[in-house]
Amino acid sequence: MKILHTSDLHLRTDTPERWEALELIVNKAKENSVDVLVICGDLFDSKEDAMKSYEKLRKIFSQASFQTLILPGNHDEKFYEDGLYLGNNVTIISSENNVFEFGDVKIIAIPFKKEYSSSKETIKIIHEANTYTSHTKPNILLFHGELIAPFYEPDDFGERGRYMPIDLNIFKSLNFQYILAGHFHTKLSILKASDKFFVYSGSPVSITKKERGKRKVNLLEVGKEPKELEIESFYYEEFEIRLSIFDDHNPINKFTEELKSFNIPPNCSPIFKITGHFDGAKHALSESELNYKLQTLAKNFNTKSEVEFLAKDLGRLSNNPIFEKILEKVRKINDEELNEEDKRQLIEIFINAMI
Template sequence: MRILHTADLHLRNPKDERFKALECIFDKCSINEEKVDLLTISGDLFDNKENIYNLRVELRNLIEEYGERDSFFKPKFKILIIPGNHDETLYDINDYLGSNVELLCGKNVCSYNTNSLNIIGIPYFKGDFDSIISEIEDAKKSSKVNILLVHCTLGFPEIRREGCGEDREYNYLPISMEQLIYLDYDYVLAGHFHSSYIQKSFQKSQDSKKNWFIYPGSPVKITRNEKGKRRVCLIDTETQFIKPIELDTLYFDTCNINFHPYNMGKGLIELYQFIDKHKQNLELNKAELEISLNGYISIPEKEFKEEVEKITGNIKYKNNVVQVSEILNNSIFIRFKEILDQRDITAEKKEELFNFIMGAF
């Protein structure tokens, strides 16, 4: 079975970039792309109850449209959804979101089975993970590949508050590595962590098989924390391969350049490389960039602006640079620079001292 895993779309409006991201994911699942059997959405498909009726209708139409398109060529892909901490109240077990949609909700531990897979979903859960852990363990089937869908906060150093968007419940349903090891599911397909794709292995003992925990990250920009191209996770449970797949959806990125008056070219090249990297996505309106130019320059400010805009075109940027040619010709400053150049310290330290003295002048 081929599974495409995502979470945290936070849908708000049937016309916006988040909804388009869903279409992009459906495309990946559909006939021409990854030949997916199952799409898993581990929570926060919807952002809140605003627009929810409209969204549900649009979502159902879209799902049916893809279903019809696929059914002619291959069995249509199934969609499994669990509620997260943002959309826990937005589902009812009797909701109809399309003939191929399975909502895993209504009890603490829900299951969905295929010939080879035993999929267990944990819909939004207020209590402590330990209070349902034995029920989750009991739900495992030794004859099948066991998969856990859960919206949670993994207790790991890189999972920080800002990684979950502007979520006040950033520490929602904490799960530790020890709990994952105890459960020993083959795949834990999680949601709640927005900022990046994270794939971690865990195993019962050194010689036992490797299991995988995956946060796909939001498939579209939600806040300013979703930097870089967005991804989903593709898993083939037969060949056991797992890989992130990049999406052509809206993402965010920042660029902070520190200009140095003796080496203006370096900053301009950095700027050029940043713009060039995002060029294609900018043209498609899929990249939202924040550029900030800082530091000191030796050429007139007007000339600097012209040089910069040859590169940026009509992309917005923040210009915080200061023109310092007068200081560069100051005899005390020249003496300081000579001493600094002779000092046996790292280039970074030199730069730091240079900026410090420049600020003082």
């Protein structure tokens, strides 16, 4: 059995790129002959957006031979209560309709509910879901909530705060071989605990600038490890350009030269992250002036581009005798003792100490 897993599209009437991402996902499901497409929450950004545009889903799913399961998330929880029709092969998961059997696979789902938002209530409802599992078939849990783990930051999720929070260790004692989840936006994330997999699909289209990099969906062939599939949806990509106070080139010229090396695809919105330091006195440029010029150059290069300006003007240090002595000593260190990157970091420490 093949399942295509995604979540967090946050469809709105004014975001055509998100609707295009949904069509790409449906086409990817067809190409891979999946049996089921699961959307683990926040298909719509709000109930209001859903009411204005849900008819479009019927057309998108009308030619699909596979089944689609839609799990309510914290953004669109209330929309599905009205019992609206989304297509013949589309099932909205509710508390009363959350156990499904597809051949040799059992799928159990937990629709998002605000009353489950505490950790205590979430654990209770997950243990209840575990009572429906089979001891002769693989079991899959669909979930929309926040996994508590040290490697996830609050900004990685749709919102700050706790939305059905759960610890990964809870799943180790349960009878689910796969947990397919939504609510985590940043990227597709596959965690393995013993012989179980917890998978966040990530948003399949950049919703905000924090979702950077090509977007993906999860293709699961039951009995095997989850597999990442790239889709050609809209995304933000970060390109770092590092300035150095020791560069002979004008920072504007350096930026212009760097731009020539980038091949930006049409579905990408580039974010040029400008880091490091420059000698404003030497080049007669303040931080504001340089930022303005780089913003203009970036827009001329690509109308969708943005500049994230983090560089500092250290012109006042360039003639500081103490700094010149430090720089001279660092430069004399043998490359075998300290490589160029380590030298750069050492100089950065001195710069930050002196400014």
